[in-house]
Amino acid sequence: MSEATTQFRSGFACLVGRPNTGKSTLTNALVGRKVAIASSRPQTTRHTVRGIVNRPDAQLVLVDTPGLHKPRTLLGERLNALVLSTLGEVDAVGVCLPADERIGPGDRFLVNEIAKVRRRPTVAIVTKSDLVDPNRMVEHLTAVAAMTKDTGVEWDDIIPVSAQDGTRVGKLADLLVGKLPPGPPLYPEGELTDEPEEVLVAELIREAVLEGVRDELPHSVAVLVEEMGLREGRPQDRPLLDIYAHLFVERPSQKAIVIGAKGRRLVEVGTTARRQIETLLGTPVYLDLRVKVAKDWQRDPKQLRRLGF
Numbered sequence: 001m002s003e004a005t006t007q008f009r010s011g012f013a014c015l016v017g018r019p020n021t022g023k024s025t026l027t028n029a030l031v032g033r034k035v036a037i038a039s040s041r042p043q044t045t046r047h048t049v050r051g052i053v054n055r056p057d058a059q060l061v062l063v064d065t066p067g068l069h070k071p072r073t074l075l076g077e078r079l080n081a082l083v084l085s086t087l088g089e090v091d092a093v094g095v096c097l098p099a100d101e102r103i104g105p106g107d108r109f110l111v112n113e114i115a116k117v118r119r120r121p122t123v124a125i126v127t128k129s130d131l132v133d134p135n136r137m138v139e140h141l142t143a144v145a146a147m148t149k150d151t152g153v154e155w156d157d158i159i160p161v162s163a164q165d166g167t168r169v170g171k172l173a174d175l176l177v178g179k180l181p182p183g184p185p186l187y188p189e190g191e192l193t194d195e196p197e198e199v200l201v202a203e204l205i206r207e208a209v210l211e212g213v214r215d216e217l218p219h220s221v222a223v224l225v226e227e228m229g230l231r232e233g234r235p236q237d238r239p240l241l242d243i244y245a246h247l248f249v250e251r252p253s254q255k256a257i258v259i260g261a262k263g264r265r266l267v268e269v270g271t272t273a274r275r276q277i278e279t280l281l282g283t284p285v286y287l288d289l290r291v292k293v294a295k296d297w298q299r300d301p302k303q304l305r306r307l308g309f
């Protein structure tokens with residue numbers, strides 16, 4: 001084997017597309033139905049990790065672009081600058097264009113914007129291939145290829161996949177991995193987890209609390225999700241997940257740090273954590289966060305057990 005084929009690769013890829021084009025399902029299929037969280041945060045903190053594909057030859061980190069999964073933002077007048085810069089930074093972008101829907105203005109707008117900022121590999125992923133017959137597939141692939149003319153995008157590859165039955169999902173992973181630069185894993189192995197959602201949620205809240213004040217609160221923060229459930233009586237297409245969480249610190253002085261002047265810091269923490277949880281779970285979230293002082297919780301076995309240590 002040549003050196004090029006044995007070299008470990010790592011990097012970021014981003015799946016974009018209109019709502020409902022199969023991004024989440026495909027992410028799960030690529031990652032293997034496990035959820036990944038980024039508790040160690042390498043260079044980039046702006047990318048929200050959706051999943052990590054760990055392979056013997058590579059680590060592919062799938063990230064979200066903030067705003068892109070919100071239909072109003074996507075179809076609004078412009079994609080915001082952050083989204084564009086994310087797309088300009090990641091190693092590969094996959095545009096999801098479902099086989100069972102015709103390419104529309106929303107797709108063209110998105111691809112047009114990508115074409116403006118990107119000089120990096122862009123892959124057209126024709127999702128939901130299981131839903132169409134070969135004739136329709138040929139028609140769709142032709143239309144996808146023709147986007148080059150309308151938008152100026154340069155497809156590196158066009159690949160049909162089905163996250164439902166797994167068709168070519170492995171091939172897509174190979175393809176994306178091939179676009180990553182050589183380098184060591186960005187996240188430690190074992191970062192891929194299928195821990196219960198409560199634990200992931202608690203971890204995201206803890207991360208948000210420690211953001212910026214890590215030195216002042218070393219290990220003194222624990223988060224316990226007391227209650228988590230879908231709010232009753234909501235319309236089916238507008239679910240809301242209620243999360244009640246307690247944030248434990250050891251001393252009143254630490255409580256003051258967490259809450260901040262006029263409670264501003266806690267509001268920020270709540271907003272950051274809520275967004276991360278929404279991205280992780282794919283549902284709008286109502287987050288109720290209370291700060292409590294549990295004196296010396298680290299030394300009290302009963303409290304430790306309660307907090308899941």
Ligand SMILES: Nc1nc2c(ncn2[C@@H]2O[C@H](COP(=O)(O)OP(=O)(O)OP(=O)(O)O)[C@@H](O)[C@H]2O)c(=O)[nH]1
Binds near residue numbers: 162163
């Ligand atoms: N038949 C089939 N259905 C699929 C496939 N992939 C996704 N779907 C379905 O398409 C719908 C949308 O899929 P999602 O993965 O939620 O799409 P998304 O792009 O993440 O959606 P947003 O979060 O709204 O942006 C769901 O009902 C999926 O079950 C596929 O490969 N085949």
